[in-house]
Amino acid sequence: MVIQISKFNSVLNGRPAAKEAALRIQQIVNGSAEKEDVVLDFSGVEVLTPSYADELLKALKDKYGSEKVKIVNTAPSVSETIHAISNT
């Protein structure tokens, strides 16, 4: 299932907003992760802060497993944020 992350906002900032987004994504995915990957499509996301990325990705990876959560279509600064938090 592909989740269009920009539908949450093009500027993604802060842990409280990321917690809400993770909960919403779990509702949208609604069991389909058993059959397919959860693909987070970041096209249209212009700003991603480390705290948002950390909160969102940890919540989804804890829920579905790292191998099921895929990230696609990231702008350079967005992929740098994801890379930075993945290295910690």
Add this chain to the structure above:
Amino acid sequence: MDITFYNIYEKSSEIFNGHTINLKKCGWCDPWTMGLVCLKAIEYKDSPDKKLILPDDQDVVAYLKRMHLDWFLEELTYHEFLKLLAEKAIVERENLNIHEIMHCQFRDDFGARLSSRIRMMFRNFGMNADDESRATALVGELGNNVFDHNEGAWPTNVRGAIILGQHNPKKKQIEVVVADPGIGFRGSLKVLDPSLTSDIEAIKLGLSGVTGRVDERRGNGLRVIQDWTINKFDGIVKIHSGSGLVVVDKDGQKPQTVFPVIGTLASFVVRYK
């Protein structure tokens, strides 16, 4: 005389004395200085003998007006000292290199300003889209820390993040300062280590990724701020919290004990070619 980050700690007794903020001789200042002025204004706010002396230099008065310092200080009941600023007329769009002070009292204010005015500030400063995204994320992270570590614990009746930004085209650098009248690094990390007595040690712990949000998987933000500022922008990160000051650049950390402030002043300076 110029009052900037590079001399304010030597001249602090001339500028902050008793409950007076004395900018009379100021011939130029930078956002770091203005951030300190904001925090001292909050600290002195409820003192009956508080006083603000504005600069004699009319160019500096125009600069302070452009920053909307009068709006911020009026909130703090300094109106009787602001006549000179209130009377000063300027054309705001003539200087897009200075951004007005943004006081975001709540996280929602901050989020809204990050999405609009802070991004616009970087665009007006002439940043390209990728750098603007990175710089906005840096401000976002500094602002998040303000709310993540101070909610429920603000020591005075003034709360929130105070954001100042300035572009210096001659030096080809942009500085953004995020100040907050909160509990500071030591106040936040005391939960983790009650024996912590040094502000410098607390700042160093924070910069290393240790967080006062005990039992939560956090603490990456300041590490990313340092990494991006230094490695992507050839810049500097500065943090003054309590009586500790730590400056981080490509040569490492430089700690110093300085005059105390309420809360924290954090900034990043980014350079471009």
